[in-house]
Amino acid sequence: MSAHGPVPAVRGAPCWVSLMARDLEAAQEFYSAVLGWRFRQASLGEEFCIALAGGQPVASIGALAQSFQVAVAWTSYFAVENADETADRIRERGATVAVGPLKLGPGRAALAADPDGATFGFWEGQTLAWSVGQGNAPASLELRTRDAFAAAIFYAEVLGWASGEPGGCDVTYEHDQVIVSDGTHAVASLRGGGVESAPDPRVRPRWHVHFPVREIEKVTATAVAAGGTVTPVTPTADGEGCQAVIRDPDGGLFTVTST
Numbered sequence: 001m002s003a004h005g006p007v008p009a010v011r012g013a014p015c016w017v018s019l020m021a022r023d024l025e026a027a028q029e030f031y032s033a034v035l036g037w038r039f040r041q042a043s044l045g046e047e048f049c050i051a052l053a054g055g056q057p058v059a060s061i062g063a064l065a066q067s068f069q070v071a072v073a074w075t076s077y078f079a080v081e082n083a084d085e086t087a088d089r090i091r092e093r094g095a096t097v098a099v100g101p102l103k104l105g106p107g108r109a110a111l112a113a114d115p116d117g118a119t120f121g122f123w124e125g126q127t128l129a130w131s132v133g134q135g136n137a138p139a140s141l142e143l144r145t146r147d148a149f150a151a152a153i154f155y156a157e158v159l160g161w162a163s164g165e166p167g168g169c170d171v172t173y174e175h176d177q178v179i180v181s182d183g184t185h186a187v188a189s190l191r192g193g194g195v196e197s198a199p200d201p202r203v204r205p206r207w208h209v210h211f212p213v214r215e216i217e218k219v220t221a222t223a224v225a226a227g228g229t230v231t232p233v234t235p236t237a238d239g240e241g242c243q244a245v246i247r248d249p250d251g252g253l254f255t256v257t258s259t
Contacts, residue, residue: 009079010182012159012169014141015127016077017059017209021250024049024063030248031061034223035211035256043105053136057128058211072250075111075121076141076188076207078159083108083124089158114154116145116205122159132187139212139257141188145205148192152178155190175237191237209254210243216258220244 009015021027024047031037031051037058042048047063064072080086083101090097090112098119100110107125114120130137145151152171156162161180162171169187172179178190213219220230227249233242241258248254 009123009127010169010187011079011081011165011167012155012161013079013180013182013187014076014132015079015123016121016130017074017138017141018077018121019059019061019072019074019252020064021061021072021248021252022064023250024061027061027248027250027252030223030226030228033226034219034228034246035213056136057130058136058138072248072252073119073206074209074252074254075119076209077109077121077123079127080122080124080159083110083122086110086122086124086158087112093154093157095154095158114145114151114205116147116151118143118145118151118205118207120207131182131185133185136212138209139259140186140210142208142210142255143188143190143205144208145190145192148178148190151190151192155180177237206253208245210257211254212259213256214259216242216244216256219256220246223248 019027028039028049037051037053039049039051042050042060049061050057051059051061087097087101087110093115095115096113098111098113101108102110107123109121109123111119111121132138132141143151156171161169170181170183179186180188216233220233223230223246229247231245233244236243236257243255243257245253245255
């Protein structure tokens with residue numbers, strides 16, 4: 001099996017990130033300029049493409065149907081063994097399954113929102129050799145929400161975190177954050193507090209995708225020149241790097257973190 005081929009995913013771990021854009025070609029041009037990505041067509045059809053960094057897959061971008069009146073956003077997907085059972089557990093806990101589960105290429109996917117409204121996806125099936133914090137994949141995934149502990153309980157119940165069974169994710173509390181690990185390294189964090197019902201999507205409960213960059217000032221300047229907007233560069237929570245939030249011309253928000 002090649003390094004880029006399908007592999008069994010760690011149950012409950014992030015397994016992919018995807019952007020649904022209104023203009024696929026324009027999105028490709030923006031992310032190519034800002035993050036240096038190249039693209040190849042995905043097996044899902046002409047309306048989807050795989051982003052490559054250093055020749056390795058890092059994310060996907062799809063064309064959002066004009067009939068879908070939803071915000072353009074980056075979505076984090078988590079691996080599950082049974083999409084239907086996961087959907088049932090989400091609904092049982094008062095949260096929402098917005099789309100699916102639907103057959104999509106070699107697997108099944110669905111979009112959901114947790115009880116505080118943060119959107120996420122889940123995927124049943126094999127995945128690419130991809131893991132947060134490794135290689136060219138996103139540097140981190142971070143949920144900023146009102147109550148990190150309540151959110152951790154919800155995700156643990158629907159994704160099987162901290163189940164004690166082999167092949168799943170562990171949960172710990174470190175530095176005022178809930179940390180999720182896949183048995184080898186941290187793959188997600190949940191941070192609470194400081195989030196209110198504001199109209200600005202940057203402060204509503206949401207999963208933040210952090211992409212690693214080397215020259216953050218150059219990246220943010222390129223994003224502005226390409227039609228995006230950027231928040232001021234600030235130190236990361238651990239003080240070991242810098243980060244900035246970028247909004248692409250379509251409205252999709254993501255974070256760049258210096259490495």
